[in-house]
Amino acid sequence: YVDKKPTKLASGSFDKLKPIRAVFDKKVLIVGRELLFHKRKRYPPAPKEKLTRAVGLEIRELFPISKPAFHSSVYESSTAYTTMGIWAWESEMYGRLREVFPFNYVVPEDLVYSSDVPEVKIFEHRGMTNMLAHSGGQFLGGASYADSGINEGDLERFLSGLGRYGADIKQVKIYGAMPLEVKNV
Numbered sequence: 302y303v304d305k306k307p308t309k310l311a312s313g314s315f316d317k318l319k320p321i322r323a324v325f326d327k328k329v330l331i332v333g334r335e336l337l338f339h340k341r342k343r344y345p346p347a348p349k350e351k352l353t354r355a356v357g358l359e360i361r362e363l364f365p366i367s368k369p370a371f372h373s374s375v376y377e378s379s380t381a382y383t384t385m386g387i388w389a390w391e392s393e394m395y396g397r398l399r400e401v402f403p404f405n406y407v408v409p410e411d412l413v414y415s416s417d418v419p420e421v422k423i424f425e426h427r428g429m430t431n432m433l434a435h436s437g438g439q440f441l442g443g444a445s446y447a448d449s450g451i452n453e454g455d456l457e458r459f460l461s462g463l464g465r466y467g468a469d470i471k472q473v474k475i476y477g478a479m480p481l482e483v484k485n486v
Contacts, residue, residue: 311401311402315397315400315401318401319401320400320401320402320403321401321402321403327405327406328402328403328404328405328406329404329405329406329407329408330398330402330404330406330407330408331407331408331409331410331413332388332390332407332408332409332410333410333426333427334409334410334411334426334429334431334443334445335427335429335445336390336391337388337389337390337409337410337411338364338365338366338388338389338390339386339387339388339389339409339411339443340363340364340387340389341376341384341385341386341387342356342363342384342385342387343382343383343384343385344382344383344384344385345382345383346378346379346380346381346382346383347383349375352373352375352383352385353373356371356373356385356387357371360387360389363387363389364389366389366390366391367391367393368391368392368393369389369390369391369392370389370390370391370392370395370407371387371388371389371390372387372388372407372408372409372412373385373386373387373388374386374412376439386440388409388411388412390409411433411440411443412440414433414435415435415438415439415440416435416436416438417436417437417438418436418472419434419435419436419437419466419469419470419471419472420434420435420436420470420471420472420473420474421433421434421456421459421460421470421472421473421474422434422435422473422474422476423451423456423473423474423475423476423479424475424476424477425476425477425479428447429445429446429447430445430446430447430451430479431443431444431445431446432444432445432446432451432455432456432459434459434460434463434466434467434470436466436469436470441463441466442459442462442463442466444459444462451479456473
């Protein structure tokens with residue numbers, strides 16, 4: 302960050318990049334949405350550490366990835382069960398990435414833009430239109446659409462897919478210029 306704004310330090314292919322040796326307190330690698338798999342799974346109630354270990358033991362069975370890395374967090378908890386949100390991605394490139402960018406933490410992009418207020422964020426990136434729903438600092442759901450864009454019906458289906466959490470959303474933030482009008486949702 303320079304003057305409280307993010308600044309690009311490097312860009313390009315691995316072969317041409319020189320290692321970043323700047324002094325940072327925390328170096329975070331954000332795994333892009335296009336590289337993520339996401340799923341929710343119920344487990345018996347247990348401490349978060351035990352649930353994370355349980356996810357780690359079965360991560361290869363949950364996702365079609367040869368060398369998975371993952372992040373998990375509690376989505377819902379009751380006396381009968383705990384639902385975990387699980388994100389997985391291919392970790393094979395970590396060695397090469399660390400040579401250029403020696404990161405300390407890895408975070409799925411779905412979790413980066415969380416919000417305390419129930420809201421949906423819509424943005425375009427790399428030929429895809431993405432919708433992410435957050436509430437109370439928690440990821441509720443996400444969807445990606447081809448570059449042809451989305452319409453009000455897509456947003457309505459997305460909100461109904463959030464179940465009981467969809468009714469709480471009263472705010473839709475659209476980033477960039479998109480031909481989308483939200484009137485009746």
